Amino acid sequence: MSWQNVLQVLALVLLLGVTVPPLGRYMAAVFGSRSDGTAPGDRVFNPIERVLYRVFGVDSKREQRWNVYALSVLAFTLVSLLGLYVLLRTQGSLPFNPTDRGSLQPTGAFNAAVSFVTNTNWQWFSGEVAISHLTQMLGFAVQNFVSAAVGLATVIALIRGITRSGTRHLGNFWVDLTRGVVRILLPLSLVAAVMLMSQGVVQNFNGHTAATTIDASSGVAEQLIPGGPVASQEAIKELGTNGGGYYNANSSHPFESPNGFTNFMQVFMLLLIPLSLVVTFGVMVNDRRQSRLLIGVMAGILVLFTGTTMLAEQAGNPRVAAMHIDQSLSGVQSGGNMEGKEVRFGTSGCGLYAGSTTGTSTGAVSCMHDSFTPIGGLMPMLHMMLGEISPGGVGVGLSGVLILALLSVFIAGLMVGRTPEYLGKKIQASEMKLVTLYILAMPFALLTFAAASVVLESANTFQSGPHGLSEVLYNFASTANNNGSAFAYQGTGTQWYTITQGISMLMGRFLLMIPVLAIGGSLAAKPKVPATAGTMPTHNALFGALLAGVIVIVAGLTFFPALALGPILEHLSL
Amino acid sequence: MRAFIRQLRPALMAVVVFTLLLGVAYPLVSTLIGQVAFGDKADGSLIVRDGVVVGSEFIGQTFTAPEYFHSRPSAAGAGYDGSASSGSNDGPLNEDFLAAVQERADAYRTENGLDDAVAVPVDAVTASGSGLDPHISIANAHLQAQRVADARGLSLDEVLAMVEDHTDGRSLGVLGEPGVNVVLLNIALDDLTK
Known part of the structure; x- marks a missing residue:
């Protein structure tokens, strides 16, 4: 890494340090942390929201129990899913389709609809080849917003469960959804879209523009230059930790990310809300030390994984070096393993992106992960397998780390023989059963389908050798964690993969989200017990180490055997 | 089940309204800004x-x-x-x-x-x-x-x-x-x- 690369990372830390606390406090106010219920911008937003509630036909004052809250989430998701499915199935006969894209087949449309509704944005297809401008706008962009807002709403409901006592109510889903979109995601996206456009990200409604190429002797006389409302999509793609690229190459495409500044900003955008939410949590539970501890654990994991990827990619591919290819860093090249990477980002910009996109549940990429060195590729894969809690997707990341915190206090409680408590709430059998379901659902959705794919002859669409196993593992890790990035050599447009990966995305979303809401409901009903000398503090380094240990050990025990035969074996055979 | 069906009406209306707001108005406004302020780049x-x-x-x-x-x-x-x-x-x-x-x-x-x-x-x-x-x-x-x-x-x-x-x-x-x-x-x- 050059000194500029180090400065780039420090600049990111600094920018996040300046923006995360105020945004976190703002979001806390949006979700009712102030005693009088007011929030900045009420004068502008309140009238808009009142109109929306009237159209929806909901009483914004009426709160919901956890099960009604969950049913609202499911109803909203079902309607979204059906709407997007119909759009994908019929886009070929709908207007606003200048590139003349046809409709998708049933299983492909199912997979794509599930993918965007669950905030995964897994794409078995290539954006510019398969999707019309209309579907991008009415379908994908809309789901980018609302699927993030659903994640946001559910973690707020969980936090309310922790802060309230003696009630069964967790808030109103329709209110939380609306405020998340109108007051947080939409204004931030508009600003981000303008910023991206100023750098050269395209925003138009054109189809392809035919260009007469400069070197006529190259054999290519014409180049089709793509169009589309890209910047508006790009903004929420990062801010909502969605990750679905307008174009196949995602943020390595020059029209999605034209320079080093946009690459940097996109990394910032995808970390911004997940980190700010931890501050929101601290404000809402009225204990900032809790958020500092959680941010510390998240940042520690994020830095470790991102840094390792950057170093591994900068070290390059020894097989390539053996051919007398220069992979060294110097004043005239950034060097490293450049297969699948852009000159303008280099291995550092790419590694920074790869770590951040898999630590959040984004899945956007600014370089091709499938072409990483074995260790460079192991890091993002394992980062997802940790459950995406460093800092995780919008809402779902904080939910995940809070669940793991409950598991940690439970384990600590077992060790010292006391009833575990977290922030004044006793953690008992009913919560622990739900925590167990949460912890087991993702590995189940990942490993069972991956195992079946490896033995099924017809599912063999991957490269040969240990790298093939890495591809299957990575891709199911991505769908089961609602990430969306891919080891993209593997063809996943077959019926087997569109169906199984669609199911694993649904499991990874709702078998986690529903237990979270149930835990929130269970905690809300409990009285707050005052802290005593015997209460284990959950804001000190000891608890931080315990939490990090639980995160690593749970994932390590689950996935190490499979990883040993994939990326680790591949590394040993370099 | 009845509780679920009761949520379908707000769900439907929310999807429709958000589609208009986020799928139509938002990209249109962005495009308008882009075309006016950064025309060549946006194209x-x-x-x-x-x-x-x-x-x-x-x-x-x-x-x-x-x-x-x-x-x-x-x-x-x-x-x-x-x-x-x-x-x-x-x-x-x-x-x-x-x-x-x-x-x-x-x-x-x-x-x-x-x-x-x-x-x-x-x-x-x-x-x-x-x-x-x-x-x-x-x-x-x-x-x-x-x-x-x-x-x-x-x-x-x-x-x-x-x-x-x-x-x-x-x-x-x-x-x-x-x-x-x-x-x-x-x-x-x-x-x-x-």
């Missing part, structure tokens, strides 16, 4: 010469003639296909990939009259993620400069000066990596020797 930073669109400054092209600087290998369609961006996605041990690297390195050395002792810059023998990378490394440009100078009857210094003129530095001095924009450089060379 793809197209390069127009004598009334003909010859490319975009951000989208690389295939160059094979010796008087042009050559772009990196590309996995987008048949090479720099703007309608089919893609990387190779080959794994680091993929035999086809390693064979392709060797072949490209040999071709690069032959093309530029380099002997086997010269290490080939890695970007010259690897495909980018997008397949549309408009840049090559400065090292790569330097090794191609003599060939271009000979083919155009220019001095090496003139060509190197042009390379420097078309080198994009890091954003704000620290973000990203420097690179030579091949499309703009080749156009400028054409202008110089026209």
